[in-house]
Amino acid sequence: MFASFYRKRIRNSLFGKWILLFALIAVVSIVTLAYGAYSYMSQSVVEEVLDNQKKTMDAVGEEMTRTYEAAQAAVENLYRDQVLADHASFLLQHSFDEYIRHKLDSFYEQSGKGVNVLTYFDNWIDDHPSAEHLLLYSTDRQFLYAFKQQGQSRLIGAHAARSYIPDAMSLDAQPVGPPNAWLLKELGLSARASGLISFRVPISDKNTYKNIGQLLVFYRNDAIERTVRRIGGEQKGSILVLSAEGVVLYDSSGKYVGARHPDADILQSLDAEEKLKQRAYVNKLTNSQAGYTIVGIAPKAEVSEAYGGFRLVILLAAALSIVFVVLLPGALVVNYAKRTGNIIRFMRKVEQGELTPRIPDEKDDELGQIARSFNEMLDELSRYIDRVYKAEIRQKRTEFAALQARVNPHFLYNTLEVIRMRALSQGADDVAEMIYSLSALFRGVVRDKTVYTVKDEIEMCRLYLELFRIRYKDKFAYEIKVKPGTGSAETVKLLLQPVIENYIVHGMRHDSFDNLIEIEAYTDKENVVIEVRDNGTGIPEDKLQAIESYQKQREEESEGGSFGLRSVRERILLMYGEEGGLTVANRSEGGARVTLAFPFRKGEQGLHV
Incomplete structure (x- = not known):
C-alpha cells in the first residue's frame, strides 16, 4: 500500500516530491532554528550577565x-x-x-x-x-x-x-x-x-x-x-x-x-x-x-x-511549528504549480515569435519577480531590436556618405598642381608654396590611414601653420617640440587644428610683429600631453568661464562656447573616455594655453617613427 502511494503521489509527481522535500527540510530547519534560538537566547543571557x-x-x-x-x-x-x-x-x-x-x-x-x-x-x-x-x-x-x-x-x-x-x-x-x-x-x-x-x-x-x-x-x-x-x-x-x-x-x-x-x-x-x-x-x-x-x-x-525556562518554551514552539508546516505545503505547492505553468505558457509564446504578451503576475515572491524580470527582458529586447535596426540604417547612411566623400579626389590634386606650376611660372613663389602646403594638407585629411599617430597630427599642424606663416610673413612664427617616443602614440585626426584655428581667428594680434604659437608634445607617466601656447590676446574672463561651464555639460546640452574646442573635447571623450581631457587657461605672461591629455596607446605604424 505504501509502495503504491509512493509511486503515484511522490515518485511520479514533481509536486509530491516537493511536498516531501519541503516537509523534511522544514522539520530539519525548525529543529535547527530551535536549537539556534535556544543557543542565542542562552548566550544573550550570559552576555547580559x-x-x-x-x-x-x-x-x-x-x-x-x-x-x-x-x-x-x-x-x-x-x-x-x-x-x-x-x-x-x-x-x-x-x-x-x-x-x-x-x-x-x-x-x-x-x-x-x-x-x-x-x-x-x-x-x-x-x-x-x-x-x-x-x-x-x-x-x-x-x-x-x-x-x-x-x-x-x-x-x-x-x-x-x-x-x-x-x-x-x-x-x-x-x-x-x-x-x-x-x-x-x-x-x-x-x-x-x-x-x-x-x-x-x-x-x-x-x-x-x-x-x-x-x-x-x-x-x-x-x-x-x-x-x-x-x-x-x-x-x-x-x-x-x-x-x-x-x-x-x-x-x-x-x-x-x-x-x-x-x-x-x-x-x-x-x-x-x-x-x-x-x-x-x-x-x-x-x-x-x-x-x-x-x-x-x-x-x-x-x-x-537564568535561562533554564527558555528550554520548555522553545520545545513547545518547535513542535507546533512542525505540525503547521507539514499541513500548509500542499496548498502552497498547488498555487506555485499554477503560476509556474502560466510562466511556461508565455515563454512558449515568445519562443514562437510573439513579443507583445506580458505575464500578469503582480506578487512580490520569487515567481512574481521572475514574471516581472521576464516582462522587463521582453521590453528591453524590443528596445534593443529597435536600437539595432535604427543603428543599421544610420550605419548605411554613414557608409554611403563616406563612399561619396572618397570619390577619387585626384582631379582636385591635379588642379592644385596646375595652379602651383602656373604660380611658379609667374614668379609667385609664396603662392606656389601655399598651394603646395594646402595640397599636402588636403592629402593628409582625406587619406584613409589605419593608425593615426601624434607624428602625423604634428605634421598636419605644421602644414596648416605654414599657410599662415606665408600669409602673415614677418608678423607670425611657430615652434614645434616633440619629445622622443611621443610621436608613435595613437591619436585622433585633426585634433589640434581647431585649437590653432581658434588662436588665428580670435587670439592673434594683427598689429604686432612678434606673434608666436608653440606646440609641445611629451609623455607624462602613461599619458600623452600636448600643450598649445601663444602670446596673443588671451581669452576674456567671461568666455573662459563659459568654456569651463560647457566642458562640464553633455554635448547635446551645450549650445554656447567655441564649437572647435567643444568638438576637440567630445572627440577625446569618444576616443578615450574619462581618461582623456582638455583644459583651457590664460597665461600669466599673456596669451592662452590649451592642454590636451589622453592615454598613451602605441600604434603599429608608430613603431617605425
Whole structure:
C-alpha cells in the first residue's frame, strides 16, 4: 500500500516530491532554528550577565581610583603649601616634642597665624567619611601618628627594638593592599573583621627629595559595597578586589575578605578563564600602577538558572511549528504549480515569435519577480531590436556618405598642381608654396590611414601653420617640440587644428610683429600631453568661464562656447573616455594655453617613427 502511494503521489509527481522535500527540510530547519534560538537566547543571557558584571567592575575600579587619587591628593596639596610642607618635613624628621616647640615658635613669629600639619590631616579625614584611619609614619624617628574618623588622634611609638612596625613599613609594598597586621594590632583591629583597604603614599622632603615617611589611609570597603549594589543589583556570581599578593580586599559574597583567596594564583594568571572555564566565567580588570586586580566570577551553574525556562518554551514552539508546516505545503505547492505553468505558457509564446504578451503576475515572491524580470527582458529586447535596426540604417547612411566623400579626389590634386606650376611660372613663389602646403594638407585629411599617430597630427599642424606663416610673413612664427617616443602614440585626426584655428581667428594680434604659437608634445607617466601656447590676446574672463561651464555639460546640452574646442573635447571623450581631457587657461605672461591629455596607446605604424 505504501509502495503504491509512493509511486503515484511522490515518485511520479514533481509536486509530491516537493511536498516531501519541503516537509523534511522544514522539520530539519525548525529543529535547527530551535536549537539556534535556544543557543542565542542562552548566550544573550550570559552576555547580559557578563556585561552587567563588567559595568559593576568598571564602577568599582572608578571608586578605587577616586579613593587612591584622594590619598595622593592629600600629599600633593601638602606640597603646594610651602609652609605646611616645611612643617610636615620637620615633624617627620624630629621628635614630636621638638615639633611642638617648633610649632609654638612659628605661632609667635607669625603673630598667632601659625600652621599646624596635624590639624591639616585631622581636617582631611573629616572631609573623607569613608577613611577610617589616617596614619602618618616617620621613617627617621620611627613613630606613628594615627588619626581616626570621629575619634581622637594619638601618637604611637614604633621603635624597631620594641615593635615590628618599622620592618612592616620598610617593606616594598604596593600602593593599594590589605592593612598590615601589626598596624591593625596597634589600632585594635583584626584583619578578617576590619573590612579595610590600605592606600599608601610616600612622603618626601620638598627641598631635598629624600623620603622621610609615609601616609597610610585605611578606607572602609562599604563604599565599594554600595557601588556594587547600585550598579550590579542582584547580579550572578561575585566581585572581588585582590591585592598583588592575592589577599581579598573586597568580596561581594563576604567569604574571603582579609584572607588570601584559594584560587588567587589562577585568578591573577593570564589564562584564568581557561583554567576555570569548566565552572565559571571570569572577567579581570588590573591596575598595575596601584597593584590591585578586580575580578568578576560568575559560576556557570548559577548563570544557567537564568535561562533554564527558555528550554520548555522553545520545545513547545518547535513542535507546533512542525505540525503547521507539514499541513500548509500542499496548498502552497498547488498555487506555485499554477503560476509556474502560466510562466511556461508565455515563454512558449515568445519562443514562437510573439513579443507583445506580458505575464500578469503582480506578487512580490520569487515567481512574481521572475514574471516581472521576464516582462522587463521582453521590453528591453524590443528596445534593443529597435536600437539595432535604427543603428543599421544610420550605419548605411554613414557608409554611403563616406563612399561619396572618397570619390577619387585626384582631379582636385591635379588642379592644385596646375595652379602651383602656373604660380611658379609667374614668379609667385609664396603662392606656389601655399598651394603646395594646402595640397599636402588636403592629402593628409582625406587619406584613409589605419593608425593615426601624434607624428602625423604634428605634421598636419605644421602644414596648416605654414599657410599662415606665408600669409602673415614677418608678423607670425611657430615652434614645434616633440619629445622622443611621443610621436608613435595613437591619436585622433585633426585634433589640434581647431585649437590653432581658434588662436588665428580670435587670439592673434594683427598689429604686432612678434606673434608666436608653440606646440609641445611629451609623455607624462602613461599619458600623452600636448600643450598649445601663444602670446596673443588671451581669452576674456567671461568666455573662459563659459568654456569651463560647457566642458562640464553633455554635448547635446551645450549650445554656447567655441564649437572647435567643444568638438576637440567630445572627440577625446569618444576616443578615450574619462581618461582623456582638455583644459583651457590664460597665461600669466599673456596669451592662452590649451592642454590636451589622453592615454598613451602605441600604434603599429608608430613603431617605425
